[in-house]
Structures are given as structure tokens and as C-alpha cells.
Amino acid sequence: MKFLANKNTLVILLIVLIVLTPLLMNRGAEFGGADGEAQEAVLEMNPGYEPWAEPLWEPPSGEIESLLFSVQVAIGAGAIGYVMGVMKERKKIASN
């Protein structure tokens, strides 16, 4: 278990490194969404294309959008934590 914890710490550090590298390498970049870039590419290559549908609703601001994202992560992480806890306890009970 202790070994696993150490190994997990190492891989988490690796993830942090992977995330930080682009930020340091590409300081001037916008870091916008890849989907937005695809949208631009479509219109650039096909100037005549008219998108024929619009989103029904969009979050009114970046703040609202990040609120929704935080809620999403909180719920997901809560579910994972809950399930892990249940499984850990079940195993404890089963092994007693």
C-alpha cells in the first residue's frame, strides 16, 4: 500500500509536469479550445459554408461557465470518492 502511494505520488507529479510544460514552452499562446480552431479551419477552407444550426442556449458568461464546470467536477469527484469508500468498507467487512 505504501509503495502504491509513493508510485501514485510520482505519477501525479508526472501529470503536473505534462500540464506545465506547454505553459512554459508556449508563453504567447492563447490556449483557446481546439474545437474553436476547428471551426475557424472549416470556415477558412470552405468560405461558403453556413452553419445551419445554433446552440439552443449558451452560458451567459465565462463565470457561469466555470461555475458549471466546477459543479461537474465536484459531483464527479464526489461520486468517485463515495464509491471508493463503499468498496473499501465492503472489503474490510468481507475480510473480517
Next chain:
Amino acid sequence: MSKKIILAAFVGLMLVVTPGASHGMHIMEGFMPLGHSLFWGAVSLPFLVVGILSLKRSLKEDRNAKLYLGLAGGFVFVMSALKIPSVTGSCSHPTGVGLSAIIFGPFATTVVGTIVLVFQAILLAHGGITTLGANMFSMAIAGPLVSYGVFKLLGKAGVRKTYVIFLAASLGNLFTYVVTAFQLAWAFPGGPGGFGGALAKFMSIFAVTQIPLAIIEGILTAMVYSMVMEYVSSEGVTILTNKA
């Protein structure tokens, strides 16, 4: 029993509140000609039907399946909300569907992925209803199929489990974006390079951006999987070892 009700309520709430993912990957509303939209919808629909049946069977066969569903669903929610910067100077996010594909199989994962895509389209204006079929095919069908295939093949070859899971999730993630690039190039081959040029362009936008993210997804999936396997009591393992 009450635990199950709480979990069901939790999963239900999760499905309703989910805002889904911003900037990332999905083909935007209206950005697929009508014929292509219908084609991908028609291709994806049978997978959804088979998926619902497969998920129902899993839930019936294994009393722990609801727990795993909560876990796999939660994982997709967390992963698809993490917009991560990439070497290309833009952001994208992991899909999180690899874990579900490994636990429940590729078809049941179509259901999980579709639910996320629908709510993303409705609540966050990412992806879209008209492009749902195309997005389902890349993220909820092709990606999970690759993850599951890699998991089965390498699993049989006796490669160490952690590496198998890592590769399954990473390759599934990467393949999702390769499919997206292909779908867009097929629909919009209008540039000077024709289909090939468009494919190269969309690949550079989606697939290259995705490489570091695929690695992250692989690592996290392997971590969560190994934790699950550590906690799982012997009677609960069925679904994790033999589900198709």
C-alpha cells in the same frame, strides 16, 4: 438498499446537472452538413440500442454494477471537465470513457458517453444536437471500442495490467480525435489540399493537441483502476473480468 437509493439519486442528479465539457473536441452545432449529420446519426443509433441492452444486462447480473457505474460515470464527469493546455498552444480535455469501456465493455459505454454529450450540447453549447451522431461515433463508440480492444488483446498477451490499462485508455482517447478529424475532413474537404489536406489540418488541430492529454488520461485511468482492484472483494470481480 438505502445506499443504492442514494447512489441512484446521485447518478440521476449527476446526469441532470452535468454541464459537460467546454472547449475541447466536439464538432460544434451546425458544423456538419445535413447529410453527414443524418449518416452519423444512423450509424450511431444501433450502438446506443445495443448499449442500453448491454448495460441493463450488466446491472442485472452483478449487484455491484451500480457502484461501478457511479464510478465510471463520475470519472467521465471529472475528466471531461478538465481543460488542459497542450503543446500546440490550445486546450482540450480527456474523455474519461476508457475506464467505462474496460469495466462495462464498449457498448454500455456508448450510453454513458451519449448522456454526457447530450447535456454538453444542451447546457454548455459544446458539441450540438445536429452533430450528436458524429460526436457519439467518435467519443462514445470508436474510442471505447479501441480501449476495449487494446484491453482484451494485451490482457491476453500477458502484459502487466497497469500498462494494459494505460495503453487502452490513451489509445482510445487518441483514436477519438483521429475519428473527429476524419469526420470533419470528410465533410469539409474544400481547401486546396482536398480531403488529404483537410485531414492533415484537422489532425494537427485535434490529434496533436491530444497527445499529452492522452498520456494523462492513461495514467489517471490506470491509477483509478488499480485502486478499484485493490478494494474489490472477490465476489465483485465478475464484471471486471469477463464483461463484453
